[in-house]
Amino acid sequence: MAIKINDIPPEGLTLELAHKLDLFDKGVASTAFTAVLSFKPSGAGLLHVAGRIQAEPLLECSRCLKSFPYRIDADVKVELAPASTVESGAEHELDRSELDMEFYQGEEIEPVAIIKEQLLIAVPMVPLHDADCKGLCPICGKDLNEAACDCKRDDQGTFGAFSALKDIFKK
Ligand SMILES: [Zn+2]
Ligand SMILES: [Zn+2]
Numbered sequence: 001m002a003i004k005i006n007d008i009p010p011e012g013l014t015l016e017l018a019h020k021l022d023l024f025d026k027g028v029a030s031t032a033f034t035a036v037l038s039f040k041p042s043g044a045g046l047l048h049v050a051g052r053i054q055a056e057p058l059l060e061c062s063r064c065l066k067s068f069p070y071r072i073d074a075d076v077k078v079e080l081a082p083a084s085t086v087e088s089g090a091e092h093e094l095d096r097s098e099l100d101m102e103f104y105q106g107e108e109i110e111p112v113a114i115i116k117e118q119l120l121i122a123v124p125m126v127p128l129h130d131a132d133c134k135g136l137c138p139i140c141g142k143d144l145n146e147a148a149c150d151c152k153r154d155d156q157g158t159f160g161a162f163s164a165l166k167d168i169f170k171k
Helices: 111-122 157-170
Strands: 013-021 031-041 047-055 058-060 067-069 072-082 100-104
Touching (some): 013 111, 031 111
Parallel strands (some): 072 100
Antiparallel strands (some): 031 047, 058 067
16 A cells, blocks of 8 residues: 655654565565554655554574564654655755665655565564573474483583583683
8 A cells, every 4th residue: 555755744644554464575464563654744755754563473483493473563763765865966965864764766655665674674683482492402303492302412502612612711
């Protein structure tokens, strides 16, 4: 659902959205979100976007590979500028460094695209289903959160590389 820039009144426009989107480009819109976003023109084609986005995408734990819901509740503050301001070299006039600056093409903006980008920023680089996740046994592949296995690992388990470092420092 795109919004025409020209249709946004000078006093601004507030949208409440609740829908699903395809956050990780998997071909299925599986991430439900709710968002309240207000769009306010601030001259020269600039749009001030502010609001809040909530979603709970399923992430994969980077240690045990289990899927888990990750709660995102993010405040949004973005300045949207027409892409033509970059081409004309006028972007240094837009000194609003305290805000995220993004650019739009043409006459329309797509709120869901803005929401998707903000959600991707909020997703951790190394998702963990639990900060203490024990991960999978590197030998038998068993989920060590569920039960220990009988494989012969060193006492540090998956952190063996660190204990090797410790040994180097002892010498
Ligand atoms: Zn995990
Ligand atoms: Zn094992």
